[in-house]
Amino acid sequence: MNVFLKKRISRYLTVIATITFITACSSVATPPEEIPPALFSELEADSAFYLNKDTQLGSDDNLAWQFLAVQALIKEKKFVMADAVINSLQAKTLNTEQSSALNLLMADKFYAQNQLPETQTALDNIDTQVLNQANLVHYLKLQSELYIRNEQPYEATESMLLLIPHLTVDTEKQTYNDLLLAQLIQLPAKRLNQYQPVLVKAVDETTTQETDLGELVVPEPALPAETPTETPQDKLLAQYQDYKEGWYALAALYQKSKLRPNRLTRELNLWKATYPDHSAQAFMPLVLADITAISPYQPDDIAVLLPLTGRFARQGKAIQLGLLNAYYQQQQALSNKEMPLPKLHFFDTQLTNGQQLADQLTEANIDFVIGPLMKKEIEELLPLIENMPVLALNSFVEQKKSTDEDQQPEINEVQWHYAFPLSPEDEARQAASLIHADQHKNPLIIAPNSSYGKRVASAFKQQWAALTPTSDVNVEAHYFQSKSKLSTFIADVLQTDKSNSRIQQMRSIAQVPLETEVRSRRDVDAIYIVSKRDELILLKPFIDVTVSPFAPRLPLYASSRSHSFDRTNMQNKELTGLVFSDNPFLLDPEGSLIQEVEKAWNKQSFSTLRLFSLGVDSYQLIEQLVYLQNTEGAVYKGLIGELSLGADNNVKAKLSWAKYQDGILFEVATPITAE
Template identity: 40%
Template sequence: MTTANLSKRVIHFYFVALSILLVSACTGVGQGKKGAPTLFTEFYETAEYLLQKAEEVKEPTNTEWQLAAVQALTKESKYVLADSVIEYLQNKTLNTQQKNHLLLLIADNQYAQNQLDSTMKTLKRIDAKLISAPAKLHYLKLKTELHVRDKEHQAAVDTLFELTPLLTVGKEKQQYNDLMLSELNMLDPSVLNQFNRASANSSTSTSVSNTTTSNALNSELAAIEAELTARQTGNADLAPLTDQQAFVQGWYSLASIYHRYQLRTNQLLRGVEAWKLLYPNHPVIDYMPSQLQNIPEASPYQPSKIAVLLPLTGRFKKPAQAIQYGISYAFYNQADAKKRQQEEQDAGYDTSLVNSTGDAQNINSTRSARDYIATPPHMLFLDTNTMSMQEIAQQLHSQQIGFVIGPLLKPNVEALLPLVKDIPVLALNGFPADQRTSSIHYAFPLSPEGEAEQAAEVIFQNKHKKPLLFAPNSDFGRRTAAAFEARWKSLSEAQQATDETVESYPAETHYFSKDSDYGKFLASALHIDQSKERIKQMQGMLGRKLEAEARSRRDIDAIYIISKRKELMFIKPYLSVTISPYAEDIPLYASSRSHSADITNTQDKELNGLVFSDVSFLINDESQMNENIQAIWPKQRLSTLRLFALGYDSYNLIEQLKPLQVIEGYKFPGLVGEITLDADNTVESKLSWATYENGTLVEVTSPLSSQ
């Protein structure tokens, strides 16, 4: 950069600082502070105050004040201003630590603006050996968050192994230990068992016979004990464990026990207690993951009889059948998995460790759990169109049903729940207002209102200020738009409560009908008609024709479209020609209603750049479930496959509801998305997002945190 250009940058920086001082007479908190606040800690000085101090201290000793100002500007969401200060600092002589701190501040700024790929690229440029202790903590936390959001579970675990020993605050230790176990639990069992296999394959002679598999709890604990004993006694073939090796191995061993026995309380309790004896000095013991606390309360439902209530005849027959297929598919998948698990346990079952303690009760409890694995529950499907809720409730009690999936229709949910307060129920719709009658009743609504609320959150997190909604002029459209508007309002109000300087605008909805003239509809929504009227008035006043082009409004910065694919194919081309060429492109978002199979192989290309939401397995099919289903059930609409996913997840949730209800931060990866349970026992699923690039579906990382 030339000297003249650099001088311009210097002048621009101080102009920025002066502009801030003129905006407000308030000089911020901490005026008496002698030195700059410590970077990457919680300080409360404002950007205005920090820039003022940077000007008072003068060059070149004011760098720490300027760096702190960047941190404050990012926290205050003043990104343009932060970029100006960053650009100035990049042209300034900095020491090696300051250079690395600046890179971390840049990464922070990028992350705050949801530029996730850029954030990771910047983090890779940082030399973690040359930054301060608070910066190292911040660096590792940010790196962990990126790995978690990108579902890079092994990378997240490796980063957490660096981070957790550095934490000093109890709340953070608990938070990141919970996250560590969650991420370890997502790894392949072969990775979790790597240390156990190492011991099992060693030549160490022990009192516990080696087995062909480490799947039985006794064999697993024996393998851990064998390796530790061998290392502690100085076995020549095994080098002593370093503290770091013991730390890592202890985590993997604990996660292996949790992964294998999380749905069987007795084995999990016994396994965790045995693990504590084997790793008495492991730091995790002081902050045991929440998933391993209150284990009896988190014991899963294990019903021997399950009733499924669906409208298998009549108007809702087809959607009910899709859900039924999903439930049945999950039933047989789970039965096969448990059968394989029992065969593995039978092959590797060994009682020597139990017998050494003389604990016959543990042997019986283990056998009892194995019997449960071998016996799948009995399934009973009841048609809610041929029986009243009173008749169904009587049958549920007479047949001693242990768990109910359904009903699907809200009136049936409202009628049934008061009649079965003593039976666990997972309703496939939302609770009617103030309707939940028991702590063992749950709701699993895959609703358009919930999708609209998530869209509001994503658009808000993407830093948009005023979205425009296009929705069908129907009861469905009004309900969905109202859900978006309400969520947007609450998000805006929450932001203003913490920062009064942030401008807030309500979401604005325009409704179309199936007979709409989309050209006129969009001209009205984008105020093109008002621009034309102003031009006409000016021509009338001047008495001559003006060389003027109608312009679209400039106050909106995002559009959310709630429509079917057919309607979207009319709206998007009109938008392309309606928006003024002088205006910036407006990001377009859409609901899952517009995601459908492209039979002509041309529509997806026309939708390039559009971002939309949908259930996870229709966007990110890592398990190839979608591919497998369509191979045996071809030519199904995506709307049908969404209901299949609802059924599949509803069955698998039977064993997950108690952990979701009891364990804070617990998540379950379902076909519909990452599943959690709110305080009202309503199942919530985090939708996935995607866009089209040259007609190809590409997943988009959601700005909503995965933690």
Template identity: 40%
Template sequence: MTIANISKRAVHLSFMAMSILLISACSGLGQDKKNAPTLFTDFYETAEYLLQQAEVVKEPKNTEWQLAAVQALTKESKYVLADSVIEYLQNKTLNAQQKNHLILLIADNQYAQNQLDKTMVSVKSIDMSVLSDQAKLHYLKLKTDLHVRKKEPKAAVDTLFILTPLLKSDEQRQQYNDLLLTQLNMLDSSVLNSFEKVSSTPGADNFKQGWYALASVYHRYQLRTNQLIRGVDAWKLLYPSHPALKYMPSQLLNLAEATPYQPSKIAVLLPLTGRFKKPAQAIQYGISYAFYNQAEAKKQLQAEQANGSSNSSFITIDGDVQDDSPVASNRIIDRDFITAPPHILFLDTNTMTMQEIADQLHNQKIDFVIGPLLKPNLKAFLPLVGDIPVLALNSFPTKDGSATSSIHYAFPLSPEGEAEQAAEMIFQDKHTKPLIFAPNSDFGRRTSAAFEARWKELSRSQQASGNGFELYPAETHFFSKDTDYGKFLAEALQTDKSKERNHQMQTVLGRKLEQEVRSRADVDAIYIISKRKQLMFIKPFMSVAISPFAKEIPLYASSRSHVKDFTNTQDKELTGITFSDVAFLLEDKTKMNEKVQAVWPQQRLSTLRLFALGNDSYSLIEQLKLLEVVEGYKFQGLVGEITLDARNTIKSKLSWATFQDGNLVEATSPISSQ
């Protein structure tokens, strides 16, 4: 017998042993089917049943049953068992389609475990031409998801152009048309306009050109509803048979209801004196920065249109299709007057009562308010201004956290919200039992409670889904400034109990035992809510506290641990720790952070986070109605991807990075927002 045959036989025996372990009495499954379920469809059969059938059916006809079992095992989050079946199948003789179906199943398994780079390698090795129809759809959907998660909009758009014409379900056509417009809108204007000339020959090119033209109109006029409505109407005249007409993206529906706030007088309420003066000033600078940037952009646009130099589209704003003259085919004629920048009034909430401020707002006919920042002020202020739109810079003071007026919105950048997203991240990374290390203070208790509450919600949801991925309650351990971190970690990881057991055994036996101290095996992730100084104490003690033969426990941290490290020494010592922060400080692809720090140098990251909050609070004024009315609408702010929930509270999706040898490496954040 050759080595190859021995290897193949060993794999087969391990597969059979695994099948026996997995399969229990299946008396309630009913009559066995003759054919395996169709791959990459939502079949109901369990992995248990499919592996049983694979044992009954003779080789090589059982291959389809085994492939279906891999799909079911991945769905049930049984990744180790899935790997065993995959290894067995890789040693079998498969035809071209089966080989590529197996690679796609491997990619699914990797994606489910958040291994995006490995998934992309697998996806790139697939020959789409030999896939079944169902597998082709699944392959294109997976490829789209990968590009979206990896923030590659051009690649996502190219894949969606292939996928959307193949879809059969009305629901999926609508879903992926929405996604296609979102990804197109993330492209640079120059890319959108590269397809602006209308082709006289209908076909595939017309399909792409229509989408690029629609996205160009949306990209340019998404904040000006009247112009957007007319631009879309003009697009419909140019593309009367375009497939998107039947399933228009949700972003372009109900546009009349999404007319943005366009205030002429804005009041900003901040504690510009006293204890919170510095945080308030950071927010004030952010608002001012956004105000001047927006005013400059409008001024530039107005100048372009006055000179007839805009080259954004070939669709006129009044809905006429132009002739082929150079001017007509190269620009939008925007006949609407561009509004002048609003007046901004900054009011100090430490020098006036909320009643005095409310009276002044009404007397001066203020038509939008940003702030207050502090919750006591917010509680007193909101009932006095039910007739004025307000974007508060804290969470609503109501018991259930909801707005009492439909024109009041909350924009909190809270540690509780960050902790909730940490729970989502740890859940997404397939951990089941997290510990939380938090300061023994009101802040630490509030933040850890938010994590625990979100973890309970995820656990209930997971239990209801019944996919076999069980979560255990999160567990919090508090430390103080006087904490002995060695003792603290020994108690949290229960190495102290292991030492005690060893000591008892030595006492009973009357001799010294050579035994390793063991740390608890149930914990598979730790979330640390601490400042940099405390994290620098905790990290080195972890390697001592964890058993040498145990798996390293992944460490997650809050933004409080992210500070400027000019020597790069501390960042190196924190290698392996994954932490969250606002996008502005981690994903500075627009170089906004560099520009801000060039004119406002040597600022702490905590100050820059508040600057980002101020900048986004002003930018959101024109976005609020779109967030409120258009389902699935998102806005990319400096703090991250922004959405609005049913309680009129702004949710911002934080970014994640990992310390690696003094550098920051981007980590994948949860798909959903907070």
């Protein structure tokens, strides 16, 4: 443990060990409604109640009520009023404990506003040594959540290791134990393995073969040497070290053996014997509580259902190549191990109907299905194979539960049926989240005048409304029809045509030369563009020249639809400043796999390579699906992005973001998650 971390942990443990509870006594009983509840407890009243209490007292005695008013205002997302009360409190002379509590409230406010750097700054200004028990627990919860949002698993685990021993509610203990394991297993194996218990095996000397599980020799855990000079703080640090080592060992064995249930069960039994008094024994992470229930799919015969002829043959064959690439990678990895590979069975969905396919799958003893690709085929086939695990390569088809128009649609509810769509709607929702995280207030959408463009725009609007529930901003969407009219289209969108019209009217009235400048609208502060590459190449310069020269440059965001190879590097230079989303696979042109694919499969479009990525990830997801389904916060890093599984069994992909600068791609960091 490094010196800095040891000092930090020592400081926390000292704070925790010295917290006391003081009960104030009075000869006159105070009515319950006159006693302010504890800060950061579950408030029963609204902000108006606490602000009214503050007004009634009208002296320094109202500080507690003001703190509670800020907490309630943040909960109600009334941030302007919360800032007013915070400013009032900052103007007062506060002691160290009150200042730290105020900084913690400010951190809460920034976090609720999705201002993550400001949240961390506020947390850094807190003197944790003066926080009471409730405030310290709240601080550690918020710090843990922030580290998780910022994808800092090591820092998140350090915070949760300090937090969990001081939780008193059983459901919270279980939740944070699950979350802690999910963060720990994201650490490098080398870091986790430093604490992994040694598996000591009893060996028959005559045969030199391992004996069964019942004869495993469990080493006794080493007890820390105790000397007469050992202080209470030394004991606390030693206890903390044992506690941390137990968690690291637990995460290490799960990280290594999560796809091998028998081995995982054996190593977990060893861990329990090695750490018999560890607190995780009482609230074991759910993924380890019933290992048999989360055993991964290990099929012997996999059916792949794709259109290999006809109109969509190109798409089907691109996915097929990706699947075969992943299959042969697995074959190479297992070449020195005695583990059988599954058999792949390819079925052309263009040559048979749903019932015939279902019969063929049963006859071939298929125990896992990848596909189909088309929604109509998914709708037809899935009800016929409810006993088979399926990873469909498109979204589930929504079905009405009844003829009642007000009834919510019902989606496929079979536990082992999953959907893995490349969804432009999900991409638009992630774009809305990024633009919101970048502090823009009034974005505008430009999309093609088609059902595709309108679906994507609608998804963006819905996500923006969910992110800004207290705002009255109605995101505008403008739809273009043809490339030949893009100039007039942009003039209309940015309202420079109206400015030109007003200038002409003034010249007509004045009858003298006027020095004028066309003005564009100033209410829009970002534009999200959904277009093909050739359309974007025209749209961006039209926007650049249409925006008034004295107005700030409009930030432009685009979808992966417009990302493409630029072998001359001329177009990429023209797109300088543009931020866009895409698969990590396609944003790393120097990556070994994409170079290998490009060499073997020259001059393929990005749309084809995205389907290749879908094929690779769909095969590799087979062993990950149950893990993703049963582990909160779990992700799998695929070619398409960070993959997670929603409650509806839809695979969600968190895309990456990049920006062009003088023709060169630069990654754009983002705290957003897949929606």
